[in-house]
Amino acid sequence: MASGSVVVHDIDSLESFMGTLQVKRDELESLYGVLEAETYNQGGNWQDPQYDYLKDLIDNYSSSAQGQLSELDDSINYISALIARLRDL
Numbered sequence: 001m002a003s004g005s006v007v008v009h010d011i012d013s014l015e016s017f018m019g020t021l022q023v024k025r026d027e028l029e030s031l032y033g034v035l036e037a038e039t040y041n042q043g044g045n046w047q048d049p050q051y052d053y054l055k056d057l058i059d060n061y062s063s064s065a066q067g068q069l070s071e072l073d074d075s076i077n078y079i080s081a082l083i084a085r086l087r088d089l
Helices: 011-041 049-088
Strands: none
């Protein structure tokens, strides 16, 4: 996120960027969901202590991924508000 000022030369390009960011964010959320689901589906298949270790690693990764998705949401909301303000000018 910008902390001082932003120079926008083309509102339509900024809006296109926001759309691309939203699509990629949604793709990541879907992939993270599949990773979590497949990990939990393996619970009954593996009778190995290494599974618990692997599951913990994936759970930790998934938790940090949710933080990344939240940051992407914040960025998308910021860009959306910026576009609305620029269009009002």
